Each structure stands twice: as structure tokens, then as C-alpha cells.
Amino acid sequence: MRAELVTIGDEILIGQTINTNAAWIGEQFSLLGITLQRTITISDIREAILDTLEDCRRRADIVIITGGLGPTKDDLTKPTLCEYFNTKLVMNTAVLAKIEAYFKSVNRPMLEVNTNQALLPESCRVLPNDYGTASGMWFEKENTIFVSLPGVPYEMKALMENEVLPLISQRFNLQPVYYRSLLTQGIGESFLADIIKDWEIDIRNKGLGLAYLPSPGIVKLRISGNEADAAGSRQKVENALTELEKLIPEYVFGYDKDKLEEVVGKLLNEKGLTVSTAESCTGGYIAHLITSVSGSSSYFKGSVVSYANEVKQEQLGVNPADLAQHGAVSREVVEQMAAGVRNLLKTDYAIATSGIAGPDGGTEDKPVGTVWIAVSGPNGVFSGMYAMGNNRERNIRKSALMGLFLLRKQVMEDC
Amino acid sequence: MRAELVTIGDEILIGQTINTNAAWIGEQFSLLGITLQRTITISDIREAILDTLEDCRRRADIVIITGGLGPTKDDLTKPTLCEYFNTKLVMNTAVLAKIEAYFKSVNRPMLEVNTNQALLPESCRVLPNDYGTASGMWFEKENTIFVSLPGVPYEMKALMENEVLPLISQRFNLQPVYYRSLLTQGIGESFLADIIKDWEIDIRNKGLGLAYLPSPGIVKLRISGNEADAAGSRQKVENALTELEKLIPEYVFGYDKDKLEEVVGKLLNEKGLTVSTAESCTGGYIAHLITSVSGSSSYFKGSVVSYANEVKQEQLGVNPADLAQHGAVSREVVEQMAAGVRNLLKTDYAIATSGIAGPDGGTEDKPVGTVWIAVSGPNGVFSGMYAMGNNRERNIRKSALMGLFLLRKQVMEDC
Numbered sequence: 001m002r003a004e005l006v007t008i009g010d011e012i013l014i015g016q017t018i019n020t021n022a023a024w025i026g027e028q029f030s031l032l033g034i035t036l037q038r039t040i041t042i043s044d045i046r047e048a049i050l051d052t053l054e055d056c057r058r059r060a061d062i063v064i065i066t067g068g069l070g071p072t073k074d075d076l077t078k079p080t081l082c083e084y085f086n087t088k089l090v091m092n093t094a095v096l097a098k099i100e101a102y103f104k105s106v107n108r109p110m111l112e113v114n115t116n117q118a119l120l121p122e123s124c125r126v127l128p129n130d131y132g133t134a135s136g137m138w139f140e141k142e143n144t145i146f147v148s149l150p151g152v153p154y155e156m157k158a159l160m161e162n163e164v165l166p167l168i169s170q171r172f173n174l175q176p177v178y179y180r181s182l183l184t185q186g187i188g189e190s191f192l193a194d195i196i197k198d199w200e201i202d203i204r205n206k207g208l209g210l211a212y213l214p215s216p217g218i219v220k221l222r223i224s225g226n227e228a229d230a231a232g233s234r235q236k237v238e239n240a241l242t243e244l245e246k247l248i249p250e251y252v253f254g255y256d257k258d259k260l261e262e263v264v265g266k267l268l269n270e271k272g273l274t275v276s277t278a279e280s281c282t283g284g285y286i287a288h289l290i291t292s293v294s295g296s297s298s299y300f301k302g303s304v305v306s307y308a309n310e311v312k313q314e315q316l317g318v319n320p321a322d323l324a325q326h327g328a329v330s331r332e333v334v335e336q337m338a339a340g341v342r343n344l345l346k347t348d349y350a351i352a353t354s355g356i357a358g359p360d361g362g363t364e365d366k367p368v369g370t371v372w373i374a375v376s377g378p379n380g381v382f383s384g385m386y387a388m389g390n391n392r393e394r395n396i397r398k399s400a401l402m403g404l405f406l407l408r409k410q411v412m413e414d415c
Numbered sequence: 416m417r418a419e420l421v422t423i424g425d426e427i428l429i430g431q432t433i434n435t436n437a438a439w440i441g442e443q444f445s446l447l448g449i450t451l452q453r454t455i456t457i458s459d460i461r462e463a464i465l466d467t468l469e470d471c472r473r474r475a476d477i478v479i480i481t482g483g484l485g486p487t488k489d490d491l492t493k494p495t496l497c498e499y500f501n502t503k504l505v506m507n508t509a510v511l512a513k514i515e516a517y518f519k520s521v522n523r524p525m526l527e528v529n530t531n532q533a534l535l536p537e538s539c540r541v542l543p544n545d546y547g548t549a550s551g552m553w554f555e556k557e558n559t560i561f562v563s564l565p566g567v568p569y570e571m572k573a574l575m576e577n578e579v580l581p582l583i584s585q586r587f588n589l590q591p592v593y594y595r596s597l598l599t600q601g602i603g604e605s606f607l608a609d610i611i612k613d614w615e616i617d618i619r620n621k622g623l624g625l626a627y628l629p630s631p632g633i634v635k636l637r638i639s640g641n642e643a644d645a646a647g648s649r650q651k652v653e654n655a656l657t658e659l660e661k662l663i664p665e666y667v668f669g670y671d672k673d674k675l676e677e678v679v680g681k682l683l684n685e686k687g688l689t690v691s692t693a694e695s696c697t698g699g700y701i702a703h704l705i706t707s708v709s710g711s712s713s714y715f716k717g718s719v720v721s722y723a724n725e726v727k728q729e730q731l732g733v734n735p736a737d738l739a740q741h742g743a744v745s746r747e748v749v750e751q752m753a754a755g756v757r758n759l760l761k762t763d764y765a766i767a768t769s770g771i772a773g774p775d776g777g778t779e780d781k782p783v784g785t786v787w788i789a790v791s792g793p794n795g796v797f798s799g800m801y802a803m804g805n806n807r808e809r810n811i812r813k814s815a816l817m818g819l820f821l822l823r824k825q826v827m828e829d830c
Binding site: 012013014015016017018019020022023024025026027028029030036037038039040041042043048188189190191193194211212213214222277279282283284285286287288290291292294295296297300301302303304305306307308310311315344345346357358359360367387389391392393394396 | 425426427428429430431432433434435437438439440441442443444445451452453454455456457458463485486487520521522523526528529546567569626628692694697698699700701702703705706707709710711712715716717718719720721722723725726730759760761772773774775807808811
């Protein structure tokens with residue numbers, strides 16, 4: 001089953017709107033075992049639409065078209081679809097009644113453009129839209145199915161879930177490919193690749209696939225089943241995942257859609273532990289990540305963001321002599337910050353950061369990206385120095401994720 | 416000038432990654448006067464790449480290719496590019512030296528896959544990547560320019576801004592449509608539309624365009640010149656901007672690409688003032704926004720993230736009786752938090768937040784999204800209550816932006 005997606009809309013091409021529909025449809029198809037082999041975004045121009053539909057028909061079994069429908073946009077897309085499918089617009093009385101009922105329910109006058117939304121191609125199967133006035137349309141042409149849907153995400157999603165995906169599943173005997181992902185922290189893509197290279201060769205020989213999906217501080221390793229043997233590869237994927245985890249246990253923090261801040265939160269909750277943070281270079285971002293998780297108030301008490309050295313001394317009790325001698329970006333200071341905030345806010349654990357986020361402030365000894373991170377807990381304070389690179393935003397995010405990762409490691413060692 | 420974009424990557428097609436690069440590139444091209452007429456996403460399969468490049472060559476003057484590069488991905492895309500452009504991979508010693516220097520600077524061993532990143536097509540112009548190890552590549556074939564860039568967004572953006580867009584601008588006589596944007600805070604899109612409706616009719620009659628670009632807490636109003644008279648509409652756009660600003664002065668905080676945290680930072684810097692924050696529901700996100708700006712250490716001293724009530728009492732000096740009587744989400748508590756942190760960290764101003772971020776914790780009196788925000792300064796403490804809606808992430812961001820907006824307003828009134 002090969003699918004293609006055509007998105008119609010200038011607002012996507014000029015970058016006013018990010019095409020989130022494409023990712024959502026890609027994920028739904030992938031889970032069902034349909035290969036979305038291509039997505040194309042075009043302008044709402046007759047020739048572009050006709051060319052693209054014909055091109056897609058030659059390549060795909062299913063073509064989803066989103067956008068170009070709606071009261072102010074209907075003029076072009078619907079007549080062009082009629083031209084391509086060799087049909088004409090006719091008034092659909094059932095759809096008209098539904099649109100009239102909608103306008104009555106919201107007590108607004110109905111305009112001619114709204115009436116025109118019930119004009120639909122004679123040859124299509126009309127898919128009812130429960131959240132808007134633009135209907136979905138299902139066409140077939142020379143063994144290819146074409147489905148035209150409105151571009152408004154929640155209308156498109158409801159039509160896909162309630163109409164399109166069930167119809168496709170009924171029609172075809174689909175074999176979804178099985179996927180699992182392992183989430184790693186604290187190691188770069190190429191180092192990971194080197195450690196796991198024998199395992200990778202082995203799973204590829206078994207017909208499985210592997211993708212490296214890096215983002216700042218995190219590399220996701222996705223194992224995919226054999227497309228030719230979708231049903232039989234589930235166990236192979238699970239075995240490969242187990243083997244992979246044994247190769248790199250110290251870097252793994254979760255699976256699939258897990259987030260590090262959620263994994264850490266769950267761990268603290270289970271153990272009945274609390275945490276606080278003392279942040280210099282991360283500037284409150286660790287506290288933000290922790291509190292982005294609903295329910296974090298049960299394990300997070302608070303944070304002292306100590307950007308100024310006087311805050312490090314006065315609130316966190318950092319020794320002024322150490323600040324003077326070693327500088328704010330040092331083992332001595334970051335460990336005192338961690339111990340200080342743990343004591344001040346009376347928590348079981350604390351994370352502290354002090355570093356040079358950049359782009360300015362680096363020296364030869366301590367270049368931009370040098371970050372000290374400490375974790376303080378019932379068994380003492382542990383710290384390390386990291387080189388986080390020279391991009392401020394990434395530097396802050398990588399340092400925060402490393403702080404959470406070190407906390408998780410320490411809690412697991414202690415408990 | 417007709418451009419097309421080819422994105423290579425299964426992670427995009429199966430919906431694991433949203434293609435934000437496409438929107439960014441579309442916007443850059445649109446601002447330069449280049450029409451992005453089509454974007455195509457394909458899998459990293461040799462035949463798909465070759466077919467797509469040839470198809471794009473027939474249609475476009477410029478083809479941007481993103482993705483398919485990087486230490487673990489190079490195997491396929493680079494040889495396929497060599498095949499299409501009839502060239503071969505050669506070791507680029509300058510790029511190799513740069514990659515070696517990078518690994519030396521971060522004190523990590525260099526692997527063979529990293530060395531291979533310096534293998535580049537002989538016929539291309541190599542575009543240096545300052546943020547990663549995958550170089551950009553510029554090819555030309557039968558009057559079409561092809562540029563291959565890594566898919567990592569910040570690497571792609573830096574290469575576009577520093578190399579690709581300047582080269583394109585030098586080569587072609589582009590007639591960009593003139594755009595200006597006004598940035599507003601604290602008012603919704605439909606309310607704005609109602610206030611400015613007569614002005615909007617007037618500028619549309621003059622041939623100008625207007626787009627409402629909403630994001631959580633902020634609405635950007637973009638005025639665009641007449642495409643048919645790109646050079647002549649500059650003054651019309653500037654006049655329209657001036658008129659618009661006069662209609663809604665209390666909601667405007669900046670222009671074009673300004674960020675509220677940068678605008679506020681600049682203001683504090685100019686006036687020689689300092690700020691701190693006391694954050695409950697925003698959980699450190701205001702501190703994070705402030706410290707995301709390089710140089711913020713000159714006006715930001717720190718923050719007390721007081722998630723637990725005991726931190727509000729013990730660190731910020733909030734009266735336990737007020738906490739008990741009015742609850743943490745109240746005028747009394749948020750004003751004491753603001754005054755408390757201003758006093759504790761000895762700053763000129765302070766922002767405090769206390770609210771119900773959701774999705775749980777709401778009551779009939781104080782539903783999810785209820786947020787109190789206070790600003791404390793030399794002339795006293797001022798606060799307000801806001802309904803920020805029931806999405807936790809949006810709620811935190813909107814509250815933080817409102818806090819910064821209120822601080823800016825107060826500083827401007829005081830000075």
C-alpha cells in the first residue's frame with residue numbers, strides 16, 4: 001500500500017503555517033502499515049493541482065488531498081477536482097440541510113458561500129464533516145483512491161479517524177510494521193553508532209531497520225520491523241530492543257514517546273522523593289522542564305536561579321573565597337550551590353548548574369560551552385564538567401537534560 | 416524566480432518529526448521575492464531522490480534539498496548526488512581539518528564516519544557548516560541551482576543565512592515584496608480585528624495586504640506591499656504601520672523579529688535597572704526567557720521558583736495567614752511574592768506569578784487557567800488576574816509573556 005499526500009495552500013508555502021497535518025497523517029498511515037512514500041505541497045493553481053494528481057495517480061494506491069476547501073477557497077479546488085475526475089458539481093441536499101442546521105444552531109445568517117459548500121462533485125462519495133462545513137470527498141480513478149479533506153487540522157483529523165481510515169482498513173488487508181524506540185542521553189550519534197555497530201549489522205541481517213533520530217542532548221534509536229513480514233517481526237524487534245539496551249544501559253532513559261522530565265518525575269514520585277534546583281547558566285530551564293509535567297508539585301519544591309554571584313553567596317551559601325579563587329564556573333562553586341539549595345529548600349535531592357552559555361564570556365581555560373553540573377543527595381554531592389558547544393539555546397537545553405539525567409542516575413544508585 | 420524544496424527523510428514521512436524547515440525556508444524565500452512553488456518530501460531511496468531532482472530541475476530555478484546528511488546517513492544521499500551530478504566523492508582537506516579541530520576542541524576521539532563527512536562531491540561548491548560536521552553543497556545543472564543542506568534545523572538555518580541566501584541575492588536581481596510587522600501582546604486576534612477594521616479596509620483598498628499571525632500570547636500583524644509594485648509600496652507599508660500603531664499603542668511591544676524578552680532586556684539595560692522573578696505557576700519559565708537573551712546577566716540577578724507554599728513563606732516572606740485565607744492563587748500572595756523577591760535579591764523590579772496551570776487543580780471559584788501576576792517596583796506593587804485557558808504549556812507561556820509585558824509597561828510608566 002503506497003500512499004501520497006498533496007497539501008494545497010499558499011499559507012504553507014510562504015511559511016505562515018507549519019504543515020502539522022502531514023506529520024499526523026504520516027504517523028496514522030505508518031501505524032496502519034501504509035507507506036506514505038511522498039508528500040507534496042502546492043499552490044492553489046489549477047494546473048499545479050491537475051499535474052500533481054496525475055503524477056500521484058501513477059505512483060500511489062491512495063492519495064490524500066488536504067486544503068483548498070472552505071467557504072473562501074472553494075472556487076478553485078472543487079471545480080478542478082470535477083475536471084480531473086470528469087464529473088460536475090451538484091447540490092447535495094443532505095449536506096445542505098446539515099449546513100443550514102449548523103447556522104441555525106449558532107444563530108448566524110447563512111451566506112451564499114455557505115450554501116455553495118453543499119455543491120459537491122456528482123461522482124464522489126461524500127464524507128460527512130461533523131466539525132465544519134466543508135465535506136470530505138472520496139474518488140476512485142484507475143485503481144487509485146483519492147480523498148479530498150479540509151485543511152483545518154481538527155476537521156481533517158476527525159474525517160480521517162471516523163471515515164477514511166476505517167474505509168481503508170475495510171478495503172485492504174493491511175500489515176502494520178512494528179516499531180520500538182530507545183531514548184538515550186549523554187552520548188553523541190556517532191559514538192553510539194560505533195558502540196552498537198555489530199548489533200546493528202546483526203539486526204539488519206535479520207531484516208530489521210534502524211534509524212538514529214538526534215535532537216539536542218538526546219538520540220532516539222528507532223528499530224523497525226521487516227515490512228515484508230510485518231506480523232512476524234514483532235518479537236524480533238522486542239529482542240533487538242532488549243539486546244540494544246544491554247549494550248548501552250548507562251545512556252538509556254526511556255522508550256518510544258517518553259520525555260526525560262516525565263521519566264524523572266515518575267521515578268521521584270515512586271520513591272517519594274523531592275528535588276530542588278540551583279541554576280546559573282540554565283537560568284531556570286531545569287525548573288521549567290520539571291514543572292512542565294502536570295503533577296510535578298508533589299516532588300518539586302522550587303529553585304533558586306542564581307545568575308548573580310551575590311545570589312550564589314547570600315541565598316545558597318557559596319563561599320566567597322571559592323568564588324574568587326576558582327570562579328563561578330567551577331567544581332567548588334557548583335557543588336556548594338547544589339548542597340546549598342538542597343539545604344535551603346529541604347529537599348532530598350538537588351541539581352545545580354554553572355557554566356558559560358555563550359556566545360560571550362569564554363576564556364582560554366573555560367571556553368564557551370563549559371558547564372559544571374552537580375547533584376546533591378543523601379549520600380553526598382557529585383559533579384562533572386561538560387563541553388556543551390557554542391550555541392546558547394542548545395547549550396542551555398543540553399545542560400538541563402544532563403542535569404536531569406545525572407539526577408536520575410544518582411537516585412537509581414542510591415535507592 | 417521559482418524555487419522548490421526537497422526534504423529527504425523517513426522520520427518526516429512517518430510523522431516522527433514535523434517539517435518545520437519547510438515553513439522557515441518558505442518564509443525566507445517569500446521575504447526575498449522568491450516563489451516557493453512546491454515542496455516535496457521523499458524517503459532516502461536512490462530512485463526517489465534521482466526522480467525527484469530531475470522533476471524539480473524541469474520546473475525550478477533553485478532547488479533546496481534538506482536532510483539525508485550526517486555521520487550515520489551519508490552513505491546514500493552523497494553518492495546519489497554524485498550520480499545525479501555526474502561527479503565523484505573526494506576528500507576535502509579544509510573540511511577535514513575543521514572536523515578534526517572540532518573533535519579536538521570537545522576532546523573526543525574522531526571516528527571513521529566523522530572522517531567520511533569530509534568526503535564531498537568534486538564538482539560542488541562546499542558551503543562551510545559552523546555548527547556541525549555535514550557541509551552544505553552547491554551544484555548547478557542546466558540552469559538550475561541545487562543546494563543540499565543538513566536537516567538539523569539550526570545547522571540548515573545558519574547555512575541558509577550565511578551562505579545560500581547571500582549567494583542567491585548576489586546572483587539574481589530579486590524584487591522582494593516589502594513587509595513590516597507589528598507585534599502585539601495581551602489582546603486576542605478577533606478583538607484586534609474589530610478595533611482595526613476600518614484601517615484594514617483602507618490599506619486593502621491601497622493594494623496592501625494584512626496577515627494575522629497568532630501564537631500563544633502574541634499576535635503579529637504583518638503588512639505586505641503590493642506584489643505588482645514591489646519597489647513602490649515601501650512608503651505605503653511604512654505609513655500603514657505608523658497608523659496601525661497609533662490605533663493600538665497599549666498592545667504593541669515591538670516590530671518584525673523582535674522578541675519580548677529582548678525588548679524588555681534592552682529597556683532595562685538602557686535604564687540601568689535590574690530585575691528578579693518569583694515564580695509559582697510559571698515554574699522558572701520567565702527566568703528562562705530572560706536568560707535566553709545573551710548579556711542578560713547585566714540586568715537579571717536571579718529568581719526564586721516557589722512551587723511549594725513553604726518556599727513562598729520561608730524564602731519570599733509570604734504571610735502564612737494570607738496563604739491560608741486567600742490561597743496561593745490570590746492578589747495578596749502574588750503581591751507579597753513580588754515584593755519579597757525584589758527585597759531578597761535587591762533588584763529594582765520583580766515579577767511574580769501564581770496560578771493554576773492545569774490540567775488539574777481547578778475549582779469553581781478559580782478554574783484552571785486562573786493566574787495572578789504582579790510587578791513590584793520603586794513605586795509599589797501592581798497586580799492583575801488573568802484567564803489563560805486550560806492548556807498547561809500555553810498557559811505557562813502566556814503567563815510568562817504577560818509578566819514581561821507588565822514589567823515593560825511599569826518601567827516605561829516609572830521612567
